[in-house]
Structures are given as structure tokens and as C-alpha cells.
Amino acid sequence: MASDPMPVDTTNLEPPAIPDQNQNPETKTTPQRxxxxxxxxxxxxxxxxxxxALANPEYVTYLASRKLLVNPAFIAYLDYLQYWSRPPYLKYLTFPTASLKMLELLQVEQxxxxxxxxxxxxxxxxxxxxSAVEWHRE
Structure with a gap:
């Protein structure tokens, strides 16, 4: 089994379509593609x-130990994922502050x-x- 991560080309990749939660699965029409x-x-x-998952610092340490955080394709993928910080995607994050802060920190090489x-x-x-304790005190 190869330990090198599969390259990911994100140069022309658009964010995925947001699932339509208002449609009944039984009446959902099949899209063209x-x-x-x-x-x-x-x-x-x-x-x-x-x-x-990026909200968990230990997971980020795991990614670093697997040498993913030095892989140019993976770094480009992290940059591509910045679309989660904007509506309408933002509302789907359970822990937006922690997830997006880590995504922001991962843009910094150091x-x-x-x-x-x-x-x-x-x-x-x-x-x-x-931070959680301070937030609950307010």
C-alpha cells in the first residue's frame, strides 16, 4: 500500500452542490448528471x-504526522475548502468557529x-x- 496521498487537482473545482433538503426523496427528479x-x-x-474534523487539534496533528500538511496538492485542497467560510455553506457546520479557525491557521506554512x-x-x-467557559459566562 502506497503511503503517498493521491494528488488532488483543485484548480478548476467548484464547490459541491448543496443538497435540497426540502424535496421528498420519493418525488425527487433525477438530474441530468x-x-x-x-x-x-x-x-x-x-x-x-x-x-x-479539523476542529479537533489532535486530528490536525495526525494529518501532520502523515506528512499531508507538506503535500502541495493537499495544501491546495485546504485552500479550496475556504468556500465553507461563506454562505450558504457556513450554516451546515456544527462547530463553525473551531473548524474555520483551524482551516484559516492551516493556510499558514509555519x-x-x-x-x-x-x-x-x-x-x-x-x-x-x-474560550468555551468564557463564552458561557457571558
Whole structure:
């Protein structure tokens, strides 16, 4: 099994279509070109899950340990995912502050280099807990 990640060309990639939640699945018409499924999930669902997973600093450390954060194709993919910070996609994020802040930090080369340090993940976890406590006090 190869350890190199598969290259991803995001140069002309558009954000995925937002699923229409108001349609009844039984009456849904089939589009001209149905969206391909990846393991039974749409690209929208996969990218949403990935962006939400970025809220976990330990997951980001895992990505760094797998050398993904130095892969130019993966860095381009992180840049492409910036569309989640804008409506209408923003409303689908469960933890938008944490997810989008990490996505923003991952745009910085030095942060990507430092992300392999488990101490950084722990510090981010502590900061997140402090922020949550302060937010609840307000």
C-alpha cells in the first residue's frame, strides 16, 4: 500500500452542490448528471465531514504526522475548502468557529510545520476549553 496521498487537482473545482433538503426523496427528479457517490456519500457530505474534523487539534496533528500538511496538492485542497467560510455553506457546520479557525491557521506554512507537535494540539485544546467557559459566562 502506497503511503503517498493521491494528488488532488483543485484548480478548476467548484464547490459541491448543496443538497435540497426540502424535496421528498420519493418525488425527487433525477438530474441530468447525477452527482457521483464516494463510498455512498456525496462530495458535499465528505467535504463537510472533513472540515468539521479539523476542529479537533489532535486530528490536525495526525494529518501532520502523515506528512499531508507538506503535500502541495493537499495544501491546495485546504485552500479550496475556504468556500465553507461563506454562505450558504457556513450554516451546515456544527462547530463553525473551531473548524474555520483551524482551516484559516492551516493556510499558514509555519503553523502547518508546527502542527506535528502534540504540545501544540494540547495547547489548542486548552485554549478552546477556556474560550468555551468564557463564552458561557457571558
Amino acid at each position: 447525477p452527482e457521483p457517490k464516494y463510498g455512498g456519500h456525496s462530495r458535499f457530505e465528505l467535504e463537510l465531514e472533513f472540515v468539521q 503553523f502547518r510545520k508546527d502542527a506535528i507537535n502534540p504540545g501544540l494540539a494540547q495547547a489548542l485544546i486548552v485554549e478552546g476549553m477556556k
